[in-house]
Amino acid sequence: MPEPSQASPPVVRVGVLGCGNVGAALVDLVTSGADELARRAGVRLEIAHVAVHNLAKPRGGEVPAGLLTHDAHAVATSRDVDVLVELIGGVEPARTLVLDALGSGKPVVTANKELLANCGAELYAAAAKAGRELLFEAAVAGGIPLVRALRTSLAGERLRRLTGVVNGTTNYVLTRMSEDGVSYGEALQDAQRLGYAERDPSADVEGHDASAKAAILASIAFDAEVVAGDVYREGIESVEPGDIEFAHRLGYEVKLLAVAERFLDGSVCVRVHPAMVPSEHPLAGVRGPFNAVFVEGEAVGELMLYGRGAGGRPSASAVLGDLLVAARSLAGGPVWFPPRRRVEIRPIDDLETQYYLALDVLDRPGVLASVAAVFGDHGVSIRSMEQVGLGEEARIVFITHRAREADVQASVAGLRGVDAVKRVGQVLRVIGAES
Numbered sequence: 001m002p003e004p005s006q007a008s009p010p011v012v013r014v015g016v017l018g019c020g021n022v023g024a025a026l027v028d029l030v031t032s033g034a035d036e037l038a039r040r041a042g043v044r045l046e047i048a049h050v051a052v053h054n055l056a057k058p059r060g061g062e063v064p065a066g067l068l069t070h071d072a073h074a075v076a077t078s079r080d081v082d083v084l085v086e087l088i089g090g091v092e093p094a095r096t097l098v099l100d101a102l103g104s105g106k107p108v109v110t111a112n113k114e115l116l117a118n119c120g121a122e123l124y125a126a127a128a129k130a131g132r133e134l135l136f137e138a139a140v141a142g143g144i145p146l147v148r149a150l151r152t153s154l155a156g157e158r159l160r161r162l163t164g165v166v167n168g169t170t171n172y173v174l175t176r177m178s179e180d181g182v183s184y185g186e187a188l189q190d191a192q193r194l195g196y197a198e199r200d201p202s203a204d205v206e207g208h209d210a211s212a213k214a215a216i217l218a219s220i221a222f223d224a225e226v227v228a229g230d231v232y233r234e235g236i237e238s239v240e241p242g243d244i245e246f247a248h249r250l251g252y253e254v255k256l257l258a259v260a261e262r263f264l265d266g267s268v269c270v271r272v273h274p275a276m277v278p279s280e281h282p283l284a285g286v287r288g289p290f291n292a293v294f295v296e297g298e299a300v301g302e303l304m305l306y307g308r309g310a311g312g313r314p315s316a317s318a319v320l321g322d323l324l325v326a327a328r329s330l331a332g333g334p335v336w337f338p339p340r341r342r343v344e345i346r347p348i349d350d351l352e353t354q355y356y357l358a359l360d361v362l363d364r365p366g367v368l369a370s371v372a373a374v375f376g377d378h379g380v381s382i383r384s385m386e387q388v389g390l391g392e393e394a395r396i397v398f399i400t401h402r403a404r405e406a407d408v409q410a411s412v413a414g415l416r417g418v419d420a421v422k423r424v425g426q427v428l429r430v431i432g433a434e435s
Helices: 020-032 033-040 072-075 094-103 113-130 145-152 168-180 184-193 209-220 240-250 312-329 367-377 405-415
Strands: 011-017 044-051 083-086 106-109 159-165 251-260 269-280 290-297 301-308 352-362 382-390 394-398 421-430
Touching: 011 020, 011 072, 011 094, 020 033, 020 044, 020 312, 033 044, 044 072, 044 312, 072 094, 083 094, 083 421, 094 106, 094 113, 106 113, 113 168, 113 209, 145 240, 159 184, 159 209, 159 352, 159 382, 168 240, 168 251, 168 290, 209 251, 240 251, 240 352, 240 382, 240 394, 240 421, 251 394, 352 367, 367 394, 367 405, 394 421, 405 421
Parallel strands: 011 044, 011 083, 083 106, 269 421
Antiparallel strands: 159 251, 159 290, 251 269, 290 301, 352 394, 352 421, 382 394
16 A cells, blocks of 8 residues: 555555446545545545446446456456455355455455355455455445444444344335235336336345345344355245235234344344334334344344435445445554354244234135134144135134244145135234234
8 A cells, every 4th residue: 555645645546346336326426525535534545447347338427437447357456456346246256356355465345245145254254364354334234334333333232133124125115015005016017117126126026135135134243154045035926915904904014024133042043034013113114215224132222223225326335434444444453353153043943923824715614613723733822813704705814822933834734735725825924022
């Protein structure tokens, strides 16, 4: 890194990999606010190189053409680069480029949730060996300073549970279904029209995006080795307007939640699935494309961080915050990375909570007794039941007492074998009650 002079702050040269919405916004924030950043942070950031896949693609005025290159490896290892920012996404070549940058003594800032959720332990170890920062605030919840809060402000806290709305696409879809009564398909089309959902929305609506974020959050909160494959996952594709309508009647909202919790024996359970959230719970009021994470700790009690979870400028703001931390760290000593522990990952079958379940049945004598017998055979106790007539058929909606996931799923399998049960509908976990 160039030596600072007495008249000006030290210059830190930044290499950027990728120039999509976030990359372009970052370059603009750094170049347009250079003087103010230097005054506030004590370092002057300069964009040295920006690696892109297609040099001919129009980039707009915020990215000078002279900064562009197609040689990402050269940027990652260049002596003209002090800090690397990785914004290309995916596992490879991002993993190799990040490892190369750390190996050459550079701090790395990334927004790549897929990379961290699958290769986090390897990258943390490489960063610790190099004594350099690996920062990733923008990888989870966009512009919300969540990772920094967990790693610094809450570093001394024994956290018990994190429950979050961490995917803006699914939250927008569920909000439209809840507030306007539209179908899942109509709400998704609206999200795509507004740019909240991709043309192929499967990563969001099937829960993959939220699962990667949940793995990262659990790793940080519990100092544990958690990868995306450890996360139980369900999406929102099967949630129907009728499920949401019934949830409203009971005083709940339906949200896609990422939940990471640690038990007294040190084991960890991480899951992503739709759930019924009590209307008075802070997460129930998170609307549209916004994100929020509800944190529970032994000393701090309960707190929630809320804000925009996606978008070019909010995410670029989080990247810039990490970039300034990395730039200032260059003048310091070795960086401390808490060691990751191998922990027992509890399967979803061990979860105990309440459940909502809807059945379409033939409206004839003895049906309720047959259904109740299936629940009883598997030790699942019913807290409330409501029947709605549908001509020759009826819909029966149940809320259980606290029950074990494996027992509820066994009950569901058994109900599918009852002649009078025409369809087993959505199963939703109920958050908050009886806990």
